[in-house]
Amino acid sequence: MTLQAWMAAGYAEKNMKKEASKRSVEPDLTIRGVTVFRGLVPSEVQRALVDDLREVVASAPLFRPETARGQKMSVRMTSAGSVGWVSDRRGYRYQELHPSGLPWPQIPPRALEIWRTVSGSDRLPDSCLVNFYDADARMGLHQDRDEADLTEPVVSVSLGDEALFRLGNLTRGGSTQSVWLRSGDVVVLAGEARLIHHGIDRLRPGSSTLLPQGGRINLTLRVAR
Numbered sequence: 508m509t510l511q512a513w514m515a516a517g518y519a520e521k522n523m524k525k526e527a528s529k530r531s532v533e534p535d536l537t538i539r540g541v542t543v544f545r546g547l548v549p550s551e552v553q554r555a556l557v558d559d560l561r562e563v564v565a566s567a568p569l570f571r572p573e574t575a576r577g578q579k580m581s582v583r584m585t586s587a588g589s590v591g592w593v594s595d596r597r598g599y600r601y602q603e604l605h606p607s608g609l610p611w612p613q614i615p616p617r618a619l620e621i622w623r624t625v626s627g628s629d630r631l632p633d634s635c636l637v638n639f640y641d642a643d644a645r646m647g648l649h650q651d652r653d654e655a656d657l658t659e660p661v662v663s664v665s666l667g668d669e670a671l672f673r674l675g676n677l678t679r680g681g682s683t684q685s686v687w688l689r690s691g692d693v694v695v696l697a698g699e700a701r702l703i704h705h706g707i708d709r710l711r712p713g714s715s716t717l718l719p720q721g722g723r724i725n726l727t728l729r730v731a732r
Contacts (some may be wrong), residue, residue, distance in 0.1 A: 668713070
């Protein structure tokens, strides 16, 4: 089943494309202003998205980014869209070319449909970060703040093994809250929660059969420029 067929079956409004600025589904959970749509992406579409992402990775291979301090991140990543997010000794930024020098591939249409469904934005993302987590990968608390317009939302799609998603505050420090994200869950950071600190503490290996070798893929859709 395609995402469009799934939507036509009643899981979202049929006129979503005409009214992209209106959310067509309601979140199942809100934590610190961050909305979670449980199981929004059906299993058929999850499998199709994984096939789409194999094509993305074939054109723009996964790489392990380096922080400005010279530390290698535990996640491997790539991007799709007109720009991709990279990190190295020069810092965090968006750029038009993969580190290999090739242009990024296009964002898969199925990923764009998810954005249209939940983002509440009348713009389309120009960047889709693809993070792959193996069983030992983590992502420390951070903010998504490298985009030109911070009023535009961030939409995150979980595929594969469950991950413990931690939410902090708009400033560093203080209490945190965590929630397990499952394959097919979609998270939106928008409004006052757009700059909340967030990260991934650990995975629950073997909790999903979506990826043959296990692990988790996270898609992060953003309007970068």
